[in-house]
Amino acid sequence: MDKQTVVVLFGGRSSEHSISSATAGGVLAAIDRERYAVIPVGITRDGAFVLEQDEPARFALDAAKMPEVVDNGTRVRWPEPDGDRMLRVAAPDGSTTDLGEVDVVLPLLHGLHGEDGAIQGFFDVLEVPYAGGGILDSAVCLDKHFTKLALSAAGIAVAPGITVRRHAWEADPENIRAEVRELGPVVFVKPATAGSSVGVSRVEDGERLDEAFRIAFAEDDKVLVETRIAGREIEVGVLAGRDGGRARASLPGEVVLTSRSFYDFEGKYLGGEGVEIVCPADVDDDLIARLQDAAVRAFEAVDGRGLARVDFFVTADGELIVNELNTMPGFTPFSMFPKCWIASGLTYSDLITELIETALCP
Ligand SMILES: Nc1ncnc2c1ncn2[C@@H]1O[C@H](COP(=O)(O)OP(=O)(O)O)[C@@H](O)[C@H]1O
Ligand SMILES: [Mg+2]
Structure with a gap:
């Protein structure tokens, strides 16, 4: 050959x-x-x-x-x-x-x-x-505002929230503070297009809301404020189908926070304690099937190509809410996406081959 x-x-x-x-x-x-x-x-x-x-x-x-x-x-x-x-x-x-x-x-x-x-x-x-994502899915998924529009339109649940433009915040902060109060006692403030949790803050009872906006606007002119979703953070790897087939979903993995208030930058990359990646996640077969189905639907909702990691919140009563999709998720042998596929039966080397082959023979 x-x-x-x-x-x-x-x-x-x-x-x-x-x-x-x-x-x-x-x-x-x-x-x-x-x-x-x-x-x-x-x-x-x-x-x-x-x-x-x-x-x-x-x-x-x-x-x-x-x-x-x-x-x-x-x-x-x-x-x-x-x-x-x-x-x-x-x-x-x-x-x-x-x-x-x-x-x-x-x-x-x-x-x-x-x-x-x-x-x-x-x-x-x-x-x-x-290989990997194309123009549209990459652009949509890098912008959390548009990701939520595309997912909602496909009937996939996302966190309730508002999108705030810099000029709106500067023109009438009191009005925005009132809208944020409607979202509940705990909210997340995050730049629309940042990643790695940069610029993301958790705000309780409106305290330090202005500070959170300042931090988020330092990254982007567009900022999302969302109701805090109480739930497990569970992620599923999706690979595009081969030979015209439907996309495939891996077993789910879980980000387990033991002593950290959210999955912040330090926990992700700086070896900060209090975060563990558990793969496969400890979930029952019914939940696995629902997560995999929702992950493939989310991938299709953004016209996914190649691969994506679909990140969920799973609430105590089993509701699935999609937080975001990453079209080039962490891909070191220790990252969630490869770990999920390894748990699903591929080796790291097979996974690389799959990704290349979905581009060569889609
Ligand atoms: N609405 C929310 N409810 C609860 N936790 C959230 C919410 N939004 C973000 N988080 C927390 O903040 C982390 C980073 O936010 P995320 O939207 O995933 O941004 P990034 O693209 O930087 O990963 C998430 O992994 C989660 O721990
Ligand atoms: Mg994330």
Whole structure:
């Protein structure tokens, strides 16, 4: 069998640059080398495409020194739509070398430009096939306001809340404070497009509401305020179908908060105590079936492509509320999405193959 050439693309301009680089370390170590010829391409924090070394260990997750893409002076040149599919690299002296004809790009990027439809549009324009979310699902899911519109329209429950534009808050804060009081004694304030819990606050009894708005508006001009949903945080991995089939859902995993008031940045990435990822979650078969069905429906509601992690709140009486979808969820071998699929019978390496194959033979 001829090997397919896969460009593993990582790093990027977003605040999640290092997490993306750590994911690349995991993927480079596990990708099926019998099947795929791999070209690692990094995006520096300034947005330059550089040829990276194929050395997984360089990108290992290490709290002391987070992995990153450094500018080594090379520049990767993507193929033109009407030409060959040859990927080339320019050395600092300007000389170029052919790297191979690209079959598919595997973008392992989070946040700005990587997970919001921008890089997806770039590859659509270049006519380079890529794995994962497309333009529309990426853009919709990166914006929590539009995610909720799309889910609600499909009859999927979301947290009650309001969306507040900066100008509205500045023009009439008293009116907004009154609307927030209607949402209940505890609310969450969060920027529409941030991730990794950056800018998210829990506000009790209106205390520090102004402060929460200030923090959220530092990230985005659009801020959501939601009723706090009391419930378990349960997440399901979805992979696009193969051969025209329906999307597939993994077993659910759970974010268990033992001593933290919510799943904040420190708990997610800084090894903060009080958070555990439990996979598979301790839930009965009926709930598994309902979660999987709702996850696939949520994926379809946003025109999902490739993959997504669908994050739920499950209330004490078993109601399912979708909090958000991530079109490029954490993908290190220790992240929820891979763990859910591993619990469902795939290996990490199989999962990478599945993701690539859904792009090559959708
Ligand atoms: N309406 C809500 N009710 C209860 N907890 C919430 C609510 N919204 C957010 N949270 C908590 O804040 C965390 C981060 O919010 P989330 O909307 O998932 O943003 P991010 O995109 O940054 O992950 C969630 O994992 C959850 O712990
Ligand atoms: Mg989240």
